[in-house]
Amino acid sequence: MNEKRTNHYKTDTRLVLTGRNSHENGGFVNPQVVHASTVLFEDMATLRGEKKSRYKYGRRGTPTTDALTDAICDLENAAGAVLTPSGLNACTTAILSCVKSGDNIMMTDSVYEPTRDFCDGLLKDMGVTTTYYDPLIGAGIESLFSNNTTAVFTEAPGSQTFEIQDIPAIAAVAHKRNMTVLMDNTWATALYYDALGHGVDLSIQAGTKYMVGHADVMIGTIAANKKAWPNLIKTHGGLGLHVAPDDVYLALRGLRTMKIRLEQHHKNVMDVIEWLQTQDEVTRILYPALESDPGHAIWKRDFTGATGLFSFILSPTSEIAIRALFDSFELFGMGFSWGGYESLALQPDPSKCRTARPWTEDGHLVRLHIGLEDTSDLITDLDNGFKALRAAS
Ligand SMILES: Cc1ncc(COP(=O)(O)O)c(C=O)c1O
Numbered sequence: 147m148n149e150k151r152t153n154h155y156k157t158d159t160r161l162v163l164t165g166r167n168s169h170e171n172g173g174f175v176n177p178q179v180v181h182a183s184t185v186l187f188e189d190m191a192t193l194r195g196e197k198k199s200r201y202k203y204g205r206r207g208t209p210t211t212d213a214l215t216d217a218i219c220d221l222e223n224a225a226g227a228v229l230t231p232s233g234l235n236a237c238t239t240a241i242l243s244c245v246k247s248g249d250n251i252m253m254t255d256s257v258y259e260p261t262r263d264f265c266d267g268l269l270k271d272m273g274v275t276t277t278y279y280d281p282l283i284g285a286g287i288e289s290l291f292s293n294n295t296t297a298v299f300t301e302a303p304g305s306q307t308f309e310i311q312d313i314p315a316i317a318a319v320a321h322k323r324n325m326t327v328l329m330d331n332t333w334a335t336a337l338y339y340d341a342l343g344h345g346v347d348l349s350i351q352a353g354t355k356y357m358v359g360h361a362d363v364m365i366g367t368i369a370a371n372k373k374a375w376p377n378l379i380k381t382h383g384g385l386g387l388h389v390a391p392d393d394v395y396l397a398l399r400g401l402r403t404m405k406i407r408l409e410q411h412h413k414n415v416m417d418v419i420e421w422l423q424t425q426d427e428v429t430r431i432l433y434p435a436l437e438s439d440p441g442h443a444i445w446k447r448d449f450t451g452a453t454g455l456f457s458f459i460l461s462p463t464s465e466i467a468i469r470a471l472f473d474s475f476e477l478f479g480m481g482f483s484w485g486g487y488e489s490l491a492l493q494p495d496p497s498k499c500r501t502a503r504p505w506t507e508d509g510h511l512v513r514l515h516i517g518l519e520d521t522s523d524l525i526t527d528l529d530n531g532f533k534a535l536r537a538a539s
Contacts, residue, residue, distance in 0.1 A: 151220050157337060161405055165217030165398055177213035179395045206383065210391045214367075214398045221336045221401075222349055224369035228382040229389040229397075233352020236366025237261045237299075237330060238268075240348045243381035244297040244326035244374070247273035251297045252290065252320075254311065255502040256281040256304030258330060262499060278502040281309040282440075288319040295323070300346070301330035302339075303441060305484075306494045306513055307505065308432040308457060310441025313448065317345025326374055332356075332485075336369075337405055338451035347374040355485025356453065359400040359407050362486075363393045407487070410518055411454030417521035418514070418528070422458055425532060429509055430459040455484050457513045463539050468493060468510055470531075470538035477519060477527040484515035489524055491515075 150167075152160040166177050182204035187193040201207060207215075211229055218227035230236040237258070245251050253265055255278045265276040277295070279287055281304060298320045302311040317327045329346040331339050335356050341349035351357060353365040370378045415433065422428045431438075434445035435452035445452070460468075472480060478491040492513045496505040516524065 150216050151223075153220070153223065157405055160221065161402055164220045165213040165401070171209075177395075177398070178209055179391045180208040180210045181391050182208050205386060205388045208391065210394050211389065214394050214401075217398060217401055218336075218367050218369050222369035223340070223342055224349070224375075225372040226375040226379060227367060227369045228378060228387070229353075229394060230366035230368065230382070230387055231389055232364045233332060233350075233354050233366040234258075234260050234264075235387070236350045236352065236368050238264050239366075239382055239385060239387065240328050240350050240368045240378065241265075241269065241297065241299065242385070243348070243377045244328070245269070245274045246296075248294060249297070250275045250277060250292050250295040251299060252277050252279055252287060252295060253299045254279060254281045254301050254304070254309075255500050256307055256309045256496075257299065257301050258305055259499055261299070261301075261330070280503040281311050282503070283316075284312040285315040285319050287316050288322075291319075291323060291325075295325060297326045297328060299328045299330075301332075303333055303434050303445075305333060305455065306457060306511065307496050308434060308439070308441065310434045310439075310444045310449075312444055313341075313344045313346060321345065333453055333455060334449055334451070335404065335408065335453070337408060338453065339449050342369065342371050344448060347371050348378065352485075353397045353400075354483060356404055356408060357397050357400050358485070359404060360396070360486055361483065361488065363396045363400075365389055365393055365397050367397075407518065408451065408453050411516060412452050414516045414518070414521045414524070415452070415454055415456060418516050418524055419456070421525045421528065427461050427463070427532065427535065428458050429461050430507070432457040432459070453485075454516045455513070456516075457511050459507055460510045460512055460535075462509050463535065467535045467538040471512075471535040472531070474531045474534035475527055476530075477524055478514065478531075486515075487518045489515060489517035489519055 152163045185201045191197040192199045215227040230239050253276050279290055300311050300313055320327050326347045328348040329341045330350045331341045332352040332355050349369040351367045353367050433456035434441040478489050
């Protein structure tokens, strides 16, 4: 359990201070990168556990992993936090910590697809059933609970379709039945959504995205409240999970600049959206910070900011025209993930995996991650793309 807190300071100050203590670290500003497996014990009493020692074995924590988990606990106001080798692994480890064979988990239909694949594959094989629910269901989720439901997984907004969930309403009905509430909070991060403060028990982040911020590390984090922590640390330890020290260090380093990066991502998104709104082919923009977005009221109530990922709908056109749009981009890279300093474009098809709330939007969904480039260059790139799309239509 972590006791070091910086919450008497403002967020910018907290991000500078959290997860480090120069006085305990030879005066160096940053924590050491400790490469370790074996830890040598001072004497038999320490080896036997009669005398306390913080470190026992590299897999079970080092000063480097402590620095990042301390920071996560501090920023998320959590009882404990663990690091995982990827964001997806943070989702699956968190799920495994609160279900056993014979249980049922409620899963938002808008969930990140590989998390869904885990539920439909490995989890099913283990004897755990998954019930998908409409992300907009709110407290109505109660009517879908079964006697064996032990956990409710949320993700807000959905990372392709951007539905905002009423997490406090869902958590209130889930907690009446002693269920564990999980949230994939990667889009907003701990800076823009206080997951545990809104009733979540296990707050998950794909640190690969904004925490790292440079598209060069895979890592996940799970922050737990007091109730969820014992099962989480047991599951994490039992699975033998460990993240390499250089990657942990880079995630901690990314945290220092996360707030200013997020502010710039959002500012850049708004410039790009303003331009997209003038294009005849764009029929809808999915970004909860926009007043026109159906999730805006809850976003405004519960979130304190918006980040760099959003989608828009292009009116129906040919496959050739879509290819022309994407193939003309010079600045928007085509590739998975998001949250780095660079802009990205993808064309997912949500209708392929929905079961509880079918995706019926007419037209093509385009997802953009807006990076830290100058937005006039990004808009020129998009403009060239739209010209190519029109020429090919
Ligand atoms: C919302 C969301 N959660 C989890 C993940 C998984 O993270 P990782 O790629 O680090 O496994 C992703 C990756 O794109 C994501 O978009």
